[in-house]
Amino acid sequence: MRTALVIGTGLIGTSAALALASRGVQVHLTDHDPAQARTAAALGAGTDSLPEEPVDLAVVAVPPAHAAASLAEAMRGGLARGYLDVTSVKGGIRRELETLGCDLSGYLGTHPMAGRERSGPLAATADLFEGRPWVLTPTHDTDTEVLNLALELVSLCRAVPVLMDADAHDRAVALVSHTPQLVSSMVAARLRDADETAVRLCGQGIRDVTRIAASDPRMWLDILAANPGPVADVLAAVATDLDATVRALRALESADEDKRADGTAGIDDVLRRGNAGRARVPGKHGAAPAAYETLTVLIGDQPGELARIFADAGRAGVNIEDVRIEHATGQQAGLIQLMVEPAAVASLAAALRDRGWAVRQ
Structure with a gap:
């Protein structure tokens, strides 16, 4: 070319x-x-x-x-x-x-x-x-x-x-891209009128779920208008799960022991099916997801801190497989989660402590 x-x-x-x-x-x-x-x-x-x-x-x-x-x-x-x-x-x-x-x-x-x-x-x-x-x-x-x-x-x-195949592609992206965008937006929309006290409690979970809700609405209107049927099909299945989950949660409020047991079983079912689905998401290099261990370290919000902790991990001979940062509310600090191979956790924790890092396992 x-x-x-x-x-x-x-x-x-x-x-x-x-x-x-x-x-x-x-x-x-x-x-x-x-x-x-x-x-x-x-x-x-x-x-x-x-x-x-x-x-x-x-x-x-x-x-x-x-x-x-x-x-x-x-x-x-x-x-x-x-x-x-x-x-x-x-x-x-x-x-x-x-x-x-x-x-x-x-x-x-x-x-x-x-x-x-x-x-x-x-x-x-x-x-x-x-x-x-x-x-x-x-x-x-x-x-x-x-x-x-x-x-x-x-x-x-x-x-x-x-x-x-073109139509198979459209069904696939409805599941892995277009529906997640709508679900993320729906969860984020709950925050719009939420009490400020509740919003101040936002942690990494809500940040993960709502990250893509920041996307341009005009762009997504164009995308969803071009693939409405497959997206509606996936959302209908999600809606079925939502209805069942709502009923299960209501059952947990009941004084009837049998109803509470049914509610517990319903919640357990959706959580376990979620575990099974998440396990199929490709991991590093497209391979099956690896079972990494997480090492959490307190890190200051100053220039060079990320470079320093990565360099210290490198000196310890440990490869960081993935990383997440959770910022502390109202403080110039945060928690960095380092995902590593299970066998490397102990040696990395010891090495980071030796270099002055506050490690939390």
Whole structure:
């Protein structure tokens, strides 16, 4: 791939352009907002001038509601040898292109499974896709050259290609991406009118659950409007669990011993099914989740503290597998949770204590 055209310079489009440009591809940028394309160009993502001849690959990175129209316009203009989109839904866009009478041999629907709560070119990074799955949905009509160009794009962005059927993809993201966004928003919405005393008690659990609730509502309206059926199906199943859980909790309030026993069994069931589902979420390098031990350390909120604790762990010969930070309310300190292999816990705890850290196991 020598040349590319990125249509839409938001987070995903600009990040892909930055990755391509950093690896020697001549990238042209266009956007319905010229100022946004100029911003992306100023960041080093390419040039905001249109190509004078067809490029190797056109990457359409616009909201799902506009993707088919943008693709059709690019195809009719003969702007590239191959065309793909990077929207989060796939089946509907392909059907729209069929309705518009487009030649689908030069098109491939894709979806990089990466993103951030922030949007726009200023949130973009060249390494956004590194190590992340990038779904490709070829059909028997897809030209081999276009598939190869898509695979090259994925490789240049250092992502991991995953081949799927378009509709199977839409059902999958409804479960692992779109429904979690709505559930996170629903939980966060409970905080809007909550008493300030309750909000001050927010800990890591509520922060984890509501993190993605900070996402741009306009972006998610576009995504959910393009995949409503599969998301509604998953939410209906969640609603069934919610109803059963509410009944179980009400039963625990009862004076009747049998009802309380039923309530306990109902809560136990949903918690254990949650354990089983969480255990299937891929862990490090896509492998099965490892059973790491957690070492908790009090850490000051000063520059260099994180670097110091990681360096001390390195000197102890221990690899930090994962990390979380919980900030202390009203204090210039917090708790850092270091996830390590179980066999390394004792030696790391001893090493950190020797270096003056307040370790809590």
